[in-house]
Amino acid sequence: MKEDRELIALCARGDEDAFTILYHRYKSRLLNYFYRLFGNRERAEELMQETFVRVWRAAPKFQGKEATFRTWLYAISHHLAASQLRKRRYLSLPLSKESEEEHLSETNAVPLEQQLIKKEEEEIVKRSILRLPPRQREVILLRHYEGLTCREISDVVGCPLGTAKTRFHHGIKKLHTILKTELHNRA
Amino acid sequence: MIDCKKCLEGLSDYIYRQLPPQQMSAIEAHLSICASCQEEYKILSYTLKMLNKWEDIKVEPYCLAAIRARLHPERQKRSRHLPSYIQVGVLVSIGVIVLNLLFGIQGLIVPPLLEHLPAGWQSIQEAYSPLLLIGLLLSVGGILTLFSSPILIMKMITFRSISTEQRGGIPNDKSRTKH
Structure with missing residues (x-):
C-alpha cells in the first residue's frame, strides 16, 4: 500500500489513480468532519468536494518535509470551514432529516425501541456539539473524531499549542454542561 | 510524582x-x-x-464523479468555447453583415473618395459605377452566405448534441437535487 506522501507526489504529476486512492482513504473522514461542524449534509458534501479539488490543484506545492499529508489536508479543510463560518449562515441550519431516516432503516436488525433511544441520544449529542462555539467545536472534532494530537491541531488551525489545548479543555467542559442540561430536560 | x-x-x-x-x-x-x-x-x-454516539454518515458515490469533473478547469474552459469552425462561420456572417452595410451606404462614401484620388488612379474613377459596386458587394455577400449558413447550422446542431453527451452522468453541484 502506497503512503500518502507518495500518492500526493503522483497527484502532482497528474496521476488521477493516485488521487482516487487518496480520495477513498479520506472521503469519509472529511465528509463527517464537515457534517459535524455544520450539521448539514449538503454543505458537508460541497465542502468535501471543494477540499479534494484544492488538494489536486495544490499537490505540486505540498511540502512533505514540513507537514504530514493529513495535517495539510485538514489545514485546507480548516480554511474552507473558516470562510464558511465567517459567513455564519450555515451555523444555525437544522440537521437534515433524511440522514436520520436512512440511519434508522439501515440498523433495522436492532429492535425499534433501542433504535429510537440510540437515535435520541445521538440527536442530543448533535445538538450539544452544534451549540458549542465554532473554534472549540472544531478542535474537539479534530481531536476526537479525526484523531489528531493537540500539536497537529495547532498546525492545522494555525494557533499556539497552548491555545489548542485550552480550546479543547474549555470545549469539553462546556459540552459536558450542555449534555447534562439536555439529558436532564429529556428525563 | x-x-x-x-x-x-x-x-x-x-x-x-x-x-x-x-x-x-x-x-x-x-x-x-x-x-x-x-x-x-x-x-x-x-x-x-x-x-461516540454521533455515528458517521456514508459518502455517496456521485461525489467522486463530481470532483473528477472539476479536476481540470482548463478542459472545462476550453469546452465552453465554440469550436474553431463555428468561430470561422461567425466571422463570415459578420463579414456578410458588413458587406450589406457597405452596400447601404456606398452612395454616401464612394463618390467623395473618388474625387480625392491621386492623378495616376483616374482609370478607377472612370470605371466606377454605383451599379457595378452594388453588384460586386451582393455577389460576394451571397457567395459567403451560401457557403457558411448550412455549415454553420449543421455544426451548431452537432456541437450541441456532443456537449449534452459530455455532460451526461456528471451531476452539476448547483443543479443536483437531494439524495
Missing part, C-alpha cells in the same frame, strides 16, 4: 493513549490519589464517550 496541573494538562492525551508509557503511569498514579483530578477524568471520559 506529578502535580494536578501536569495531570490535567496530559489528561486528554492519557485518555487517547498518546503519551509515552512513563507519563501514562505517572498520570495513573496521580489519579489514584487525587479526588479532584479523578472528577475531571470522569467528566472528560464521560463526555468523550457521549461523542
Whole structure:
C-alpha cells in the first residue's frame, strides 16, 4: 500500500489513480468532519468536494518535509470551514432529516425501541456539539473524531499549542454542561 | 510524582493513549490519589464517550464523479468555447453583415473618395459605377452566405448534441437535487 506522501507526489504529476486512492482513504473522514461542524449534509458534501479539488490543484506545492499529508489536508479543510463560518449562515441550519431516516432503516436488525433511544441520544449529542462555539467545536472534532494530537491541531488551525489545548479543555467542559442540561430536560 | 496541573494538562492525551508509557503511569498514579483530578477524568471520559454516539454518515458515490469533473478547469474552459469552425462561420456572417452595410451606404462614401484620388488612379474613377459596386458587394455577400449558413447550422446542431453527451452522468453541484 502506497503512503500518502507518495500518492500526493503522483497527484502532482497528474496521476488521477493516485488521487482516487487518496480520495477513498479520506472521503469519509472529511465528509463527517464537515457534517459535524455544520450539521448539514449538503454543505458537508460541497465542502468535501471543494477540499479534494484544492488538494489536486495544490499537490505540486505540498511540502512533505514540513507537514504530514493529513495535517495539510485538514489545514485546507480548516480554511474552507473558516470562510464558511465567517459567513455564519450555515451555523444555525437544522440537521437534515433524511440522514436520520436512512440511519434508522439501515440498523433495522436492532429492535425499534433501542433504535429510537440510540437515535435520541445521538440527536442530543448533535445538538450539544452544534451549540458549542465554532473554534472549540472544531478542535474537539479534530481531536476526537479525526484523531489528531493537540500539536497537529495547532498546525492545522494555525494557533499556539497552548491555545489548542485550552480550546479543547474549555470545549469539553462546556459540552459536558450542555449534555447534562439536555439529558436532564429529556428525563 | 506529578502535580494536578501536569495531570490535567496530559489528561486528554492519557485518555487517547498518546503519551509515552512513563507519563501514562505517572498520570495513573496521580489519579489514584487525587479526588479532584479523578472528577475531571470522569467528566472528560464521560463526555468523550457521549461523542461516540454521533455515528458517521456514508459518502455517496456521485461525489467522486463530481470532483473528477472539476479536476481540470482548463478542459472545462476550453469546452465552453465554440469550436474553431463555428468561430470561422461567425466571422463570415459578420463579414456578410458588413458587406450589406457597405452596400447601404456606398452612395454616401464612394463618390467623395473618388474625387480625392491621386492623378495616376483616374482609370478607377472612370470605371466606377454605383451599379457595378452594388453588384460586386451582393455577389460576394451571397457567395459567403451560401457557403457558411448550412455549415454553420449543421455544426451548431452537432456541437450541441456532443456537449449534452459530455455532460451526461456528471451531476452539476448547483443543479443536483437531494439524495
